[in-house]
Amino acid sequence: MSEESLAPSSPSDSPSEVVASAEIGADPVTSMPLDLSAFHQYHRTEYVQYAERQLGCRSDAEEAVDQLFEQLARTWAEVLRKENVAAYVWQALKHRVIDLARARNRRPRLCEAQVFDTVGVVAAEDPIAAVENALAVRQALRALSERQRDVAHLRYFEGYSTAETASLLGISPAGVRSIERYALRHLRRLLDPEHEGETP
Known part of the structure; x- marks a missing residue:
């Protein structure tokens, strides 16, 4: 998926239309803008697989990836201004995995x-x-x-x-x-x- 395909292409995709997942009770998937939802569908499986290899636990891996996309939903308009969106998200994923491993008193598989x-x-x-x-x-x-x-x-x-x-x-x-x-x-x-x- 190219970075260009992630950029807002119509008024309905603009930041003003985004419902932040930080809202109480918001579903992080349904509250995503359309382009982030597409990014989520395209990458979530491989992100969870990577996180599970590092954390050794499927539920922890899913938690780390879900937290990642909740963060992205709150800051997506800013993320889209990055030179390489996928590369930025990869770095954010690594940090999430490391943070969760430390919270569980474990070390990721560096x-x-x-x-x-x-x-x-x-x-x-x-x-x-x-x-x-x-x-x-x-x-x-x-x-x-x-x-x-x-x-x-x-x-x-x-x-x-x-x-x-x-x-x-x-x-x-x-x-x-x-x-x-x-x-x-x-x-x-x-x-x-x-x-x-x-x-x-």
Whole structure:
């Protein structure tokens, strides 16, 4: 869904016609403007799936996503002025998931933490070397830009396809492939400096 398709296209879609979901007793879905309702229908399933992977609980995932769209319904006119609406909502979703995880005294499945696969470390022939390698990868991931970490997380730790990653992040599949390529090149340079000059 392009950003242009989300912009108000008629007077009935203007901010003055929006009924804020912050009203007491308002249904967050029925009180959405039409373009946000379309955005909700298009993205809610994948947002809930992502949140459930991070939180480990379906009901918590649905709560986080519902809270996200309640927030969007209150501020949608402002959100539409963002350069990339889907990318902005993705960031808001991540923050909602992190906030809810903290409220439940849990930690979301951040890619830096997922590097430490306990089963894999214990089963390794040399657990100490495995931990050292995991520490090196974790430090290298922290050196990436946030967008590069997002792509690495979704593609390599969550198993999302290029198309699914593009939809979540609000960028094109070609953009995902480009970011992925530069992220991998940067990781190789950090983890294997002896081969820094080699092309990937």
